[in-house]
Amino acid sequence: MSNDIKAKVEELKQKYIGTIGEPTVMEVEWGSIKRFAQAVGDQNPLWNDAEFARKTEYGQVICPPGFFGWAAKSKPGLSGLTAKMMGEFAVSGFPGVLDGGMEYEFNIPIHPGDIIISSGKIADIYAKEGRTGASIFGVVEITYTNQNGDVVAKSRATLIGRQA
Amino acid sequence: MANSKQLYWEDIAVEMEIPQLTKIATTQMLVQWAGASGDLNPHHYDAGTPLAAATGGIIVHGALKRQWLVQLMTDWIGSKGILKKFSCQYRAIDKPRSMKDFTDPLDGETWLCRGNVTKKYEEDGICYTDCNIWIENGTGQKTTLGSATVILPAKE
Numbered sequence: 001m002s003n004d005i006k007a008k009v010e011e012l013k014q015k016y017i018g019t020i021g022e023p024t025v026m027e028v029e030w031g032s033i034k035r036f037a038q039a040v041g042d043q044n045p046l047w048n049d050a051e052f053a054r055k056t057e058y059g060q061v062i063c064p065p066g067f068f069g070w071a072a073k074s075k076p077g078l079s080g081l082t083a084k085m086m087g088e089f090a091v092s093g094f095p096g097v098l099d100g101g102m103e104y105e106f107n108i109p110i111h112p113g114d115i116i117i118s119s120g121k122i123a124d125i126y127a128k129e130g131r132t133g134a135s136i137f138g139v140v141e142i143t144y145t146n147q148n149g150d151v152v153a154k155s156r157a158t159l160i161g162r163q164a
Numbered sequence: 165m166a167n168s169k170q171l172y173w174e175d176i177a178v179e180m181e182i183p184q185l186t187k188i189a190t191t192q193m194l195v196q197w198a199g200a201s202g203d204l205n206p207h208h209y210d211a212g213t214p215l216a217a218a219t220g221g222i223i224v225h226g227a228l229k230r231q232w233l234v235q236l237m238t239d240w241i242g243s244k245g246i247l248k249k250f251s252c253q254y255r256a257i258d259k260p261r262s263m264k265d266f267t268d269p270l271d272g273e274t275w276l277c278r279g280n281v282t283k284k285y286e287e288d289g290i291c292y293t294d295c296n297i298w299i300e301n302g303t304g305q306k307t308t309l310g311s312a313t314v315i316l317p318a319k320e
Contacts (some may be wrong), residue, residue, distance in 0.1 A: 032200070039200035040228065041187065042235045046243055056243045065247045066234050074202050096215075097205075099226035101253035106246070158253075 001129045008092050009127045009136065016088070016122045016138075021081025023119040026069035030112040036067050063110040068118060068144055068153070081120050085138045086159060094136040094161030103156040108146065115147040123156065133163040170242035173284075173291040173316045182279035182295060185236045189224045189260040190269040197228045224258040229275075229308050233297050236277040237312045244317045248292070252310030258301065275299050279312070290315055 030050075037047050045052035046062055053061040063069075078086060078097065086097050110116060124139040137160055144153045194208045207215040208225050216222050230252050237247050261272030279297035286292070292313055299308040 035200045039193070039197040040231045040235055041193075042231070042238075044235070044238055046238075052243075058243075064231070064234065064238065065250065066231055070202065096218075099254060101251065102227075102230055103249075103251040105249050 001127060001134070005127050005129065005134050005136075009125060012088060012092070012125045012136070016085055016125060019081065019122045021079065021084075021120040023117050024071050024079060026071050026116045026118065028063060028069035028110055028112055028114045028116060030061060032070050033061065033063055033067060033112065037064055040064070058109055058111075060111050065106050065153075066104065068110065068116045069114070079120070081122065082138075082140055082157075082159060085122055085125075085140070086161060089136050089138065089161030092136070092161075093164055094134070095164050096160075096162050098135075098160040098162065100137060100158035100160045102158070105154045106152075107154075108150055108152040110146065110152055114152075116152065117145045118142050119145070135163065136161045170244055171240060171316055172319045173293075174319050176281055176284045176293050176316065178281050178284060180281050182236060182240050182281075182297070185232065185239060185277040187232050187275045187277060187299075188269065188273070189228070189258065189275075190263055190272075191222060191260050192263050192269075194222070194224065194228070194260050197225055201225070201227060203227060219257050221259055224260055226254045226308075229254065229258065229299055230310075232275075232277050233279075233299065233308065233310055233312075236279060236297060237295070237314060241314050241316060246315040247312065248315050249313035250310070251312075252297070252308055254308050256301075256305060256307040258299075258307050273301055275301055275307070282311075291318065 033047050047064050050061055120140050120142040123141040127134055127136045137158055140157045142155045143151055146152050198204055198208060203225055206213040211222055233252055261269040264270045277299050279295045281293055282296050283294040295312045297310045297312055298306045300306050
């Protein structure tokens, strides 16, 4: 890999790795759960049918894994920490935001009425050079906690900036 | 749901196939997903944006493809199964169908969400099943690759 890119990655790592973003508070409502499931085409009664869900061990409907509710105030664009990191990539010559993938670990079911607090941290920054150019990868780890202070889930998202 | 029968630990054999899930995407569905998920990136609904020009048109949200794969697993494991771990990476872009009219799509891609069991094991008294999962398009190209770990109940 070119020394320029190596140096840039080192600089970004020094600056950003370990940075923790502002936590986001999300409210979980059954209406938005159903709308989410409908958009996927997912008719699982665990998230759609209150009568069915009541008879299961969950006792009430749960979120499909991967849905964490809605922030009370949300606007288009990436969340603060991710936006900051991708903005830095763009300024360094690696613009754009490509979704590189996601990892989830699910611990506790989420129910309508829960309040989920998500807190993100930049966990890694690295680069790859291929035939079509170089890319910088940023990894954001998010911990999702409910109103009882229990960690309901964790995620690890990879975002990619491609060399202009 | 594709399969409403409960899946049990005893039903699992390494290499067994997860029941396939068929999906299409239309521009209308992407709008619906954008609203339901909060992802308002114009790359997924605006043919005029430079973001779309770079990929030859509007592309399907990675997160929607991810949620198809989540559904692949949750459809299979039944209400007593638990999805414990999940991961996916996007290897190729996928394009939605345009709409012929208010309700019907034009022709276009159909995707298969598929998977198979790679490992079945017990750890600290919990029965885990690991799977490889993926999405393939009409030509068999795998556009999304992933893995999942589930916990299944034992037959009573």
